[in-house]
Amino acid sequence: MEALTGPLTLLFVALAGGLGSVIRLFVSKFEGKLPWGILIANVVASFVVGFAQQSPSFLVGIIVASGLAGGLSTFSTYAAQTTNLIRRGRIAQALFNTLATLALSSTAVWLGQLAGAALLK
């Protein structure tokens, strides 16, 4: 608990979160019939979380998972974009966006864990 709330840990979580958010800003520009950019950001961030969970260093894992991946992924923009699809009557796309986000992000966490276990341990 003390290590988690240490000033350096907090600083690195904030910096990593800022960096993740800026990467998301660029990735979010990819849009088509679906908000692909945010979907990609969420899936990549989920892979990073799974990978970081296997880190031998607990603090590095926390900084990467909570900071970088947390900043890169977003729930609020997913909710906004899905609501916009519903408001425009694009129900099938909204449903697809939701199912794809859920399925691909969860799979990415699992794959990240496998990759992390193979490469970091």
Place this chain on the structure above:
Amino acid sequence: MQISAKIIRLTFLGGALGSLLRFNMSIFLGELFSLLLVNLLGAALLGWLNGDKALDKPEFNAMWKTGFAGGFTTMSGVASMLVLGAQFNGWAVFAIGLVFLGLGVLSYWLSFQQSRKTVR
């Protein structure tokens, strides 16, 4: 929104603040409860801000919408929690995940509507 150096700086600042607040909440409120809270609150915050047309300015959007609300909420945290939950409770966890994503959309939409009615 055109991406300029100022937009990048503001997004970074907002994302850092949001991530820091989310991280602290996870320490003091517990992983699961804080995850539910930050995501529903963050979705509601973005809905409220998007409902107010007067706030729709590139700098404000970068700092508070893309940066703060985006950094405060986390989909990777939700996915991670679902994968962890699936190890103990099987596939049923993903039905809960689906309901939670639906609640997030509802939270955004209700807040957006309320903001549109309140802020004229």
